[in-house]
Amino acid sequence: MTCPRVGHIDFLNVLPLSYSYNHGAAQGLSITRGVPAVLNNDLINGRLDMSNSSSIVYARHSEKLVILPDVCVSTDGPVQSxxxxxxxxxxxxxxxxxxxxxxxxxxxxxxxxxxxxxxxxxxxxxxxxxxxxxxxxxxxxxxxxxxxxxxxxxxxxxxxxxxxxxxxxxxxxGQKMVYALWVVNRDFAESNPEMLQLIYDRVTKAFRKYPDQKDTIIRSVLDDKPFTYEQLDSYLYNTIQWDLTEEYKKGLETFYALAHNMNLIEHIPELHFAKVRRN
Known part of the structure; x- marks a missing residue:
């Protein structure tokens, strides 16, 4: 098969995954980097097989998407960005x-x-x-x-x-907030279980390893980004969270409910997850 088409919103809030992609994890994948609005559109129009994506996109297109388990971009309080x-x-x-x-x-x-x-x-x-x-x-x-x-x-x-x-x-x-999910086109998820498993393993591993590699990962961008080590350490280690736990799912469902109350989405979606062997 051709390489899976994977979107990557290349913000600092996913720096561990950016670093991992730059050091071997992108092998066998066709990575497209961009801002949320562009990659969201590519995903829902079938130009990508999966991507990290604005969490509201899943609510608007849940009939054609599934969520990669265990990973998100979220915070328990201030987000800074x-x-x-x-x-x-x-x-x-x-x-x-x-x-x-x-x-x-x-x-x-x-x-x-x-x-x-x-x-x-x-x-x-x-x-x-x-x-x-x-x-x-x-x-x-x-x-x-x-x-x-x-x-x-x-x-x-x-x-x-x-x-x-x-x-x-x-x-x-009073709840946590999920800003982004990793979402997969249903057809790709159902037709390519082995490749989906590989992508899931690489994405979750990148964030799981971050605490042990944070010094190296932060220093890798200091020459290119207008932030100090201390600022990025505070942001990535003490602020941004990547584990999609039950509490974060509850916050996500509350977000969808309030968005629906304001007619920002047509319906409140159920959370459907891709079938993978979870770490």
Missing amino acids: ILLISKKPIESLTDDKIILTAKSATSHCLLKIILRSYGAIPNYYVRHVGPDKPIPDDATASLLIGDDALWCYHHREEGLYYYDLGQEWQELT
Whole structure:
């Protein structure tokens, strides 16, 4: 068969897997790297067999996808890399203009849920926004994700308000938040069980080995990323979680329920997992 087509959202929150792919784990795979919005679209349109993907994508296309067990991108509280940056306090937002990064999907829904809890119904616009000018002149606030948001988290401009959506979610629901899943096209999962098992083993192993390899892995990107060792260690070791436990599944189901209540998804999906021998 041809090499499985595997998407890889190459943010720092999956650095252990990026490192693993760069050191042999990509052998026999056709890896496509990109931002969530692009790879999400490639996945649901059949151009990828599997990918790490915005968790909301599974809810919108659960009829054609299954979840790779035991792995996700999640936090129990603050996330550092999903930020609402605003010119005024969050409780003062009403029908203001808010720019949503074009890179994302889950965070758009998460922000809408959180702002609705404050009574705000903003006017949202999706377009490029970056850390060099986090809020355009014509907007009140912006949503940033990934490495851009992480940079802004550590380089705050005086006079602006910063809201970590992981922390906001926990204050709203008391639960953990799952931002991304590894999802697989059902047809591929059913037709290629051995290759699916190989991919599952490689992905879960990369994150499982991280505590023992974190010094090497963090230092491998220090010359290319605008962060210190201490910042990345705090982010990857103390903030981001990768184990999709029952508590995180509960948080995911709550996210889907609230998204459905706001008509952000058509139905609340059941969580269907790919059949693999689990580690």
